[in-house]
Amino acid sequence: MRKRNSIFEGIDWSVLLLYYLLVIIGFFSVLAAVYNPDTFSLSNLSHNYNKQMIFIIASTVIGLFILSLEGRLIEPLSFPIYLLTLGLLVAVLFLGVKISGARSWFQFGAFSLQPGEFAKLSASMMVAAILAGANRKNFNKKLFLAIVVIAIPALLILPQPDLGSAIVFSSFLFVFYREGLPLFYVLIFIALGVFFILALVIDPDILSVVLGGMGVFVAILLRRMRRVWLTIAAVTALLVLFIQSVDYAFYNLLEDRHRNRINIMLGKAHDPKGIGYNTHQSMIAIGSGGVWGKGFLQGTQTKYDFVPEQQTDFIFCTIGEEWGFVGSFLFISLYLLFIYRIFVLAERQKLAYARIFAYSVGSIIFFHFTVNIAMTIGLFPVIGIPLPFISSGGSSMLAFSMMIFILLRLDTYRQEIL
């Protein structure tokens, strides 16, 4: 054990630099998304871009505080922080204010706090604390405990209702894989998750027919291997059954108001024909960017209210429209490089707690990034989750920034315990 000379000693500058690049891109994207020359002002706090800047500064202050913490203090804090978050999640269901149909926020004057965003951070710490004590013998038991730890906040977020934020918790599956869960289970789960959402978004009967067709197609491809036909038939039948039961549950077990809320979240409520107006508009915005884009503040599609949620869930439209293919490509490359660096940091940790926490952070950001971008470019149905560091929103910014700074602190702590 040796003493640090500065809180920045041994810090991973690449992650820190990429982090600040992203939040600055985020600030300018939010500014561009809501830009109105008549009301533009860098001091009026009712503008979302100014709020965003305040949250970047606040995140930096909190980050400096985290970096100055004793490294050994972080792991013991996991449980209290986790309990505190659960308390807030319960409280918000009763005391929270409703914004666009979901009771997810506490309101303090002009600012609002969304405890669901912090639940990802505290669940990461708690899962890391549990799995750090796992070995070959007790792995299944610890794994079960970790699943419970994830399920509780996810189930508390679901009734707000916020399906998107609840689904994010499935990104821990990657962490479990890293810690020893066979890849097979991960793939099965991903398949079920995708089919679950598809069953809600697409007509389940059409989906069933398509699945059946795919089953037949695979069977024909494998016509030499008659032995696996039965397996293919069984898997197809099970998937069809799964889709139909999701559909049944949705239309028969849920009450109307819940169904409406889910429909709104899936973007179906304002889109009676189910074609995806939101996605369509988002793709027009991105597509109209062309190779080089229209230039900063020159985009029209996003600002016209054609793209809903243009400053939160659909923020990538602004980047696509104003910076074109070149800018978008650079942006996703930069973002994925950032995630890659997080995984590299994770892999070099000596303490199991630090490794698992780092993998959790990387997986959650990766999940957010993939689902968010995929939905804006029409590769995935619309599920309302923000793009970390870019989307407008204080709670998300603070929570994700805290994840990064805790990760950086754990990484410097690694070098103290040589």
Next chain:
Amino acid sequence: MKRITVFVIFLIAVWMAFTVRLFHIQIVDNSWKLSAENNVIRTLKIYAPRGEIVDREGRVIVANQVAYDLMVIPMQVKEMDTAEFCRLFAISREFFEKQLEAARNYSRYKPSEFIRYIQAKDYAYLQEKLFLFPGFFFQRRTLRYYPYSSAANVLGFIGEVDESTVKNNPEYSRGDFIGVAGIEKSYERYLRGKHGVKRILVDVRGREKGPYKAGLFDSLAVPGSDLMATIDIELQMYGETLMRNKRGSIVAIEPSTGEILLLVTSPTYDPNLLVGRDRNINYRKLYNDSINKPLYDRALLAEYPPGSPFKILQALVALQEGSIQPSTTFTCGGGFRAGSLFVRCKCGTSYPLPLQVGIYKSCNNYFCNTYKRTIEKYPDAPTGVEIWSRHMKSFGLGTYFNNDLSTGRRGLVPDSTYYNRKFRTTRWKALNTISLGIGQGEMLVTPIQLANAAAAIANRGYFYTPHLVKRIDGKPITDPHYTQPKKTTVDSIHFETVIEGMFQVFEQGTARASRIPGIELCGKTGTAQNPHGQDHSIFMAFGPKNNPKIAIAIFVENGYWGSRWAAPIASLIIEKYLTGKVERKELERRMMEGSLQDEYDRQLIRIFGQKLLTTSGR
């Protein structure tokens, strides 16, 4: 394979998938490149027409009229002849600047309302000139229209949703209407319908170029459900006419269904005042009229001591409890006396009265004694009053109906808890509460509660919760709260004697002058004391006696006594409802022309004068 390798594979897969996809939509596929400079999509909200309302005879009482909002998209506003614009739309330059500023502050790109509710007759002409003013366009919407200018309190009104409603209910957005009072409020979810969306392409000068993507993303508006109200609009208007220049209310109910036939409050207002451009000015006027209170629905909200009509219920409860028989007699000597306690009676008899005579002579002595016996049947007064109070509540008094009226009051039927708190002991006696015997004291009822009690008596022991809507989209309502009868705690055998007494009220009692030839009516007049001025005139009735079609309660504030205003007006309404016409023209004329305005003015001077005195006294 190291496990991190799998993560890296995932990262690269996502990177490649996104790059290929972006390359496709941004470079290869030209169909996404909408020329945003030349073509702009304008999203129009297709307002769903609210459901219309007809009365029980199918006459349209709430209809829709078309109006247009002039909208503006500030970004598209170009150099233009502002003076000409202001002249065309008859607005001032300041108003123009103010509205444009407000619209810019809301959004440069989204449409804002510029001028509201332009009438259809002006629209055609203005529409032709509009091309001169890019950035402006018309949005069609529907406003309410009330062909009969009547029943404002029943129908209620609509208003624009406020910010917090929009925030918390995704189904509402800026500029939508929502029911604020009356049927408009309580049936909001049926009347509302669902807005549609239409997207059209327009060029830079705001000219429409046709539907966007051939209407692929458009949706049709779903009109709201039509309702059939239970009221009879002609009867309602007749009631409003009779109550002109008087304050008070009338409620009539069909006993066999609980359907409210009319619900009059006076003074009232023309519902068309709360429609269109002058809505807010008119609303403020009505709201601030603290003397006449036209927005205050006396039929539902005013609580009065019921007075003598309550004696009917008193008799029924006593019969059920066995504390009196129809033949039980009491001898009045100008009042009820017990020790130092004295309740005056003006029945003028000094011989033993049986129940029926007690009713039509309205003898205070008879019912004080009846009440005393009912309570004293039990070991102590709290127990007795508790049982008594439960009987009274079974007639729908002292409790909310929880029905489709958007407002209401509970009234008050005192029970033992109430008196224990009031007297600060449990050792009080029946005599302490004797004024309950004649419907005075703490008792309070609303006119609709009294009408409902009349219906329960007409039905000989049950009632249907009074309600205002009988069909939704042509289908009869099925809510058991309205279709299942609610039984009173008094058995039906006890009703005949009492009803016979009420019949005699018309034959030889206080309502003699209000008889309708050829129709057997039952009723009870009443007078309720009022600290601010003359007594209130009260009447409760139903008819015909053996096959009741209508039950009615009426309160005329400061109308002196029951037979002076309330009973004649009630009988005219019953006559009109049962026979379709009114033969007693002289009585009708007297009631319509009669005014209590002098009395109200005197009261005002008294109150105002008092205020002056108290202020100067300080």
